[in-house]
Amino acid sequence: MATITVNGARREVQAPGDTPLLYVLRNDLQLTGPQFGCGLAQCGACSVLIDGKEVRSCLTALSDVAPNQEITTLEGLPARWAKHKGLSAEEAKSTLHPVQQAWIEEQTPQCGFCQNGMMIKATELLESNPNPTLKQIKEAYTTSGVSPNLCRCGTYTAIIEAVQRAATLMAKGR
Amino acid sequence: MATKSNKPVDVFGATLTRRQFVKTGGMLAVGISMVGTAPLKGDTPKATIAKNSLDPALPSSWIEIHPDNTVLIRTGKNDFGQGTVFTAYRQIVAEELSMPFEAITTVVSGDTDRTPDGGGSFDFLGRGTPNLRKVAAYTYQALLDLASKKLGAEKDKLSVKDGVVSANGKSISYGDLIKGQELNLTIPVRGDLTNIIGLSVEGNPPMKPVSEYTVIGKSFKNSVIASKVAARETWVTDVHLPGMVHGRVVHPKTLGSTLVSAGKLDKARFPNSQVIVKGNLVGVVAPTEWEAIQAALQVADGTRWTDWKGLPGNTKLYEHLRNDADWKSTPVMKSGATKGDVGPVLASAHRKLSATYQMSYMKHAPIGPTMAVGDVKADGMVHVHTHNQNPQELRGEIAKMLGTSIDHVIVHIYPGPGHYGRSNGGNAGAEDEAVILSQAVGKPVRVQWMRADDMQWSTQSPVSFSDVELAVDDQGKLAAYQIDHFMPPMQDDRPVGAVLAGLPTMPAPDVHGDFITSTANNISDDWLYAEAPHVIERGHGTFQVGQKASPIAVGLRDHSMRTPVQFQQNYPRELAISEAAALAGVDAIQFRINNTREERAIGVLKAVREASGWDTRPSPRPDAVSVGSTPVRGRGVSLMLRDGTYWACVCHIAVTPSTGAIAVEKCALAVDPGIVINPMQLKRQVEGGAMMGISIALLEEVTFDESGITQDDWVSYPILTMADIPEIKVELIHNPKVGAYGGGSEAANALAAPAIAAAFHDATGKAIRRLPMKPAYVQAVLRT
Numbered sequence: 001m002a003t004i005t006v007n008g009a010r011r012e013v014q015a016p017g018d019t020p021l022l023y024v025l026r027n028d029l030q031l032t033g034p035q036f037g038c039g040l041a042q043c044g045a046c047s048v049l050i051d052g053k054e055v056r057s058c059l060t061a062l063s064d065v066a067p068n069q070e071i072t073t074l075e076g077l078p079a080r081w082a083k084h085k086g087l088s089a090e091e092a093k094s095t096l097h098p099v100q101q102a103w104i105e106e107q108t109p110q111c112g113f114c115q116n117g118m119m120i121k122a123t124e125l126l127e128s129n130p131n132p133t134l135k136q137i138k139e140a141y142t143t144s145g146v147s148p149n150l151c152r153c154g155t156y157t158a159i160i161e162a163v164q165r166a167a168t169l170m171a172k173g174r
Numbered sequence: 175m176a177t178k179s180n181k182p183v184d185v186f187g188a189t190l191t192r193r194q195f196v197k198t199g200g201m202l203a204v205g206i207s208m209v210g211t212a213p214l215k216g217d218t219p220k221a222t223i224a225k226n227s228l229d230p231a232l233p234s235s236w237i238e239i240h241p242d243n244t245v246l247i248r249t250g251k252n253d254f255g256q257g258t259v260f261t262a263y264r265q266i267v268a269e270e271l272s273m274p275f276e277a278i279t280t281v282v283s284g285d286t287d288r289t290p291d292g293g294g295s296f297d298f299l300g301r302g303t304p305n306l307r308k309v310a311a312y313t314y315q316a317l318l319d320l321a322s323k324k325l326g327a328e329k330d331k332l333s334v335k336d337g338v339v340s341a342n343g344k345s346i347s348y349g350d351l352i353k354g355q356e357l358n359l360t361i362p363v364r365g366d367l368t369n370i371i372g373l374s375v376e377g378n379p380p381m382k383p384v385s386e387y388t389v390i391g392k393s394f395k396n397s398v399i400a401s402k403v404a405a406r407e408t409w410v411t412d413v414h415l416p417g418m419v420h421g422r423v424v425h426p427k428t429l430g431s432t433l434v435s436a437g438k439l440d441k442a443r444f445p446n447s448q449v450i451v452k453g454n455l456v457g458v459v460a461p462t463e464w465e466a467i468q469a470a471l472q473v474a475d476g477t478r479w480t481d482w483k484g485l486p487g488n489t490k491l492y493e494h495l496r497n498d499a500d501w502k503s504t505p506v507m508k509s510g511a512t513k514g515d516v517g518p519v520l521a522s523a524h525r526k527l528s529a530t531y532q533m534s535y536m537k538h539a540p541i542g543p544t545m546a547v548g549d550v551k552a553d554g555m556v557h558v559h560t561h562n563q564n565p566q567e568l569r570g571e572i573a574k575m576l577g578t579s580i581d582h583v584i585v586h587i588y589p590g591p592g593h594y595g596r597s598n599g600g601n602a603g604a605e606d607e608a609v610i611l612s613q614a615v616g617k618p619v620r621v622q623w624m625r626a627d628d629m630q631w632s633t634q635s636p637v638s639f640s641d642v643e644l645a646v647d648d649q650g651k652l653a654a655y656q657i658d659h660f661m662p663p664m665q666d667d668r669p670v671g672a673v674l675a676g677l678p679t680m681p682a683p684d685v686h687g688d689f690i691t692s693t694a695n696n697i698s699d700d701w702l703y704a705e706a707p708h709v710i711e712r713g714h715g716t717f718q719v720g721q722k723a724s725p726i727a728v729g730l731r732d733h734s735m736r737t738p739v740q741f742q743q744n745y746p747r748e749l750a751i752s753e754a755a756a757l758a759g760v761d762a763i764q765f766r767i768n769n770t771r772e773e774r775a776i777g778v779l780k781a782v783r784e785a786s787g788w789d790t791r792p793s794p795r796p797d798a799v800s801v802g803s804t805p806v807r808g809r810g811v812s813l814m815l816r817d818g819t820y821w822a823c824v825c826h827i828a829v830t831p832s833t834g835a836i837a838v839e840k841c842a843l844a845v846d847p848g849i850v851i852n853p854m855q856l857k858r859q860v861e862g863g864a865m866m867g868i869s870i871a872l873l874e875e876v877t878f879d880e881s882g883i884t885q886d887d888w889v890s891y892p893i894l895t896m897a898d899i900p901e902i903k904v905e906l907i908h909n910p911k912v913g914a915y916g917g918g919s920e921a922a923n924a925l926a927a928p929a930i931a932a933a934f935h936d937a938t939g940k941a942i943r944r945l946p947m948k949p950a951y952v953q954a955v956l957r958t
Binding site: 015016018019020023026027032033035036037038039040042043045073074075078096100103104107108109110111112113114115116119137138139141142143147148149150151152153154155156157158159160 | 254255256257395396398399400402403404405409411412414462463464539540541542543545589590591592594622624625854855858859861862863864865866869887888889893894895896897899902
């Protein structure tokens with residue numbers, strides 16, 4: 001039995017402490033935004049934010065996450081933005097995070113399986129650097145984490161354009 | 175009711191009938207009927223429709239028009255990230271029906287019990303007339319017939335806008351037109367539901383003139399992107415059935431090992447797990463995913479296999495192919511471009527090239543490993559939940575494996591990680607294993623391959639090499655060209671779990687296989703240099719490496735991957751053409767223009783020359799350098815015709831001779847597909863494909879020893895990262911006079927490799943003729 005905080009809510013889970021967080025999120029909590037890509041922290045498909053930092057949930061044991069640490073999954077991005085902007089609960093329901101909005105406007109995904117991690121990484125980046133340069137975006141996706149975020153469909157250009165659009169949307173406060 | 179008679183109405187070969195009047199609702203269902211002699215496959219007798227299939231002989235449902243003037247469309251093809259079924263298909267149907275894009279509210283794709291036509295998810299645009307375009311065109315004519323009677327006007331006096339038909343000052347919507355009636359339009363179809371092509375709609379209904387298009391050509395968004403981005407989509411990975419258990423498979427130690435003994439499960443650690451052994455297939459199931467993973471690792475540790483060393487190893491691969499492989503049993507294929515008499519010209523020419531080009535095995539490498547849920551019910555019904563490019567063919571394969579009919583198999587399709595052709599013949603990897611394990615435990619089983627399984631037990635795109643002999647004349651033109659392509663077959667659709675379990679499968683590719691399972695190496699790269707007077711193109715086939723020697727008939731199993739066969743043939747051709755231009759002392763783009771007669775090929779070459787900032791001059795550049803630690807720069811070009819689309823690509827690269835590193839700095843592509851259906855979606859497809867192509871050119875090669883594949887993760891099989899992408903420019907050439915839609919999601923991956931290799935020659939003066947162009951190999955080439 002463990003307690004974790006996911007997308008603003010405290011959740012009790014029965015899984016053994018050595019269970020990778022990915023399986024807890026997907027199978028116990030039905031938060032299926034993070035995907036299983038490699039199980040080796042080499043691709044980023046399973047990424048979540050823990051206290052605002054991008055973390056690979058496939059190699060993060062449940063017992064390594066403290067009850068008061070804030071886990072944010074793809075599902076939690078709209079609420080994270082709403083909280084940041086002080087939107088009402090009603091407004092929050094109909095709001096996407098600007099990163100998600102930009103991903104749609106730029107038609108970024110092809111198969112989309114890696115894009116959970118790409119959007120999590122974009123959120124981490126833009127929260128600390130609201131106006132990143134091209135070089136900084138490339139660094140975020142290749143050297144800032146434990147491995148580069150990989151996309152097999154080759155959407156890297158579309159990701160860069162979406163990050164830039166998200167930065168604009170966030171600056172405008174949407 | 176306007177339609178007073180039950181007399182069938184002929185609609186350009188299709189038949190419109192009214193089955194009955196209904197009191198409420200009403201729907202125009204467009205069905206299909208079988209013509210010709212091709213029967214349905216499997217145990218199903220001819221003209222008998224499989225249960226759990228849409229009945230192709232009765233009015234069914236390609237297209238439903240509802241009373242509220244909304245439309246549902248169905249297609250057996252499904253989305254792999256191209257977005258075509260959600261964008262282009264909607265646009266094509268809306269256009270032919272003269273309705274707005276938004277009227278096409280629902281797209282049903284893939285599921286074998288809910289879609290009519292089957293076939294692999296490739297060639298979505300069907301050389302300009304995909305099934306749904308014809309169906310929509312037939313439907314439009316039927317609607318006009320109905321409206322003609324209702325409005326009391328001849329068909330040619332009717333006008334249609336946004337699904338509303340008008341004449342004589344009166345108007346009626348399609349929805350009102352069909353309200354209260356159930357009407358059937360029966361259209362001709364032929365083919366085989368469970369093969370790689372599926373069913374094709376026949377006949378020639380009149381199509382809307384391109385000049386009247388209002389929906390095609392606009393950048394509508396792909397609806398599934400929004401649901402994926404907002405975490406609202408149900409992916410295949412999210413399928414969770416009541417009572418479902420998690421499965422992992424312990425694959426053999428080598429690609430030729432047989433099972434000696436399965437490991438014993440540590441029941442103290444894994445009290446709820448179970449080991450299943452069937453032939454050489456060892457599976458572990460458990461109630462939770464984490465227990466299944468750990469239990470499978472523990473069982474794998476204790477499982478004993480025979481050893482096998484039947485592969486040449488990748489370091490001796492080309493030597494093996496050249497000297498030991500059997501190229502004699504398979505008939506040599508020739509292309510239609512063959513003409514003249516190459517031999518004497520080559521013999522007497524003084525400017526000629528003789529070279530061999532090599533291309534590695536590579537992995538489809540989906541970002542998520544294959545995964546499926548099998549659910550074998552007590553009553554014999556089998557459900558498979560998966561992400562698959564050819565659900566109807568998978569259905570046939572599962573039925574064959576279990577010795578049942580396709581009546582008893584339903585394949586359900588969900589979005590998943592793209593795998594670029596791997597399942598266009600029906601299996602992605604995990605489906606058959608999930609079914610076998612489900613049958614054994616009597617519960618739904620979710621089989622998820624781990625990354626290593628996907629690297630080592632999936633199929634791969636086969637190795638190839640090509641021998642080129644060519645000559646250029648004193649006028650700088652191609653005088654003679656001869657190419658011999660050598661490649662193992664690339665369509666092994668045997669489900670590997672069934673093979674391991676010793677259950678029935680289709681045969682492995684062989685000399686006497688059919689058009690898809692044959693070892694024959696057909697010429698697939700359209701010849702574009704018609705000015706050349708003497709041409710020979712030959713394709714030589716052999717067996718899959720290690721398959722016959724493997725005691726379990728596995729070895730290196732191959733499968734088509736994005737731009738299959740044509741990539742393996744276009745790379746050597748285009749690189750050789752660039753080398754021929756250098757030999758002739760002519761600029762590489764101009765040399766191509768001088769040697770082709772095809773206007774659209776010239777069009778893309780000129781467009782890419784402009785877009786890329788190409789400097790017209792012969793290669794290599796005058797100051798080409800092959801030593802030193804200062805990067806040297808060059809540019810190269812490539813050209814292809816695929817699925818009705820002309821492509822040209824220019825890559826600008828920087829080579830650092832001392833390290834062997836190649837950086838692609840700029841990549842420009844010009845694409846003429848005829849009619850551009852959706853510019854935004856096509857641009858994204860092209861960009862993505864180009865990146866994959868750069869990845870393949872620079873990084874990708876399957877490594878293996880005498881026993882099996884030695885890569886098991888993204889470190890040992892690296893792909894391109896964002897750090898190494900070039901500046902990319904895509905020029906779309908909308909060419910409506912072509913009157914058809916060329917394909918867009920393939921080909922882009924094949925263009926970079928020959929352009930990069932030609933740019934390397936331009937920069938350094940050294941020819942590089944093997945993929946991938948990794949630093950150690952590059953350094954070796956520069957030392958020659």
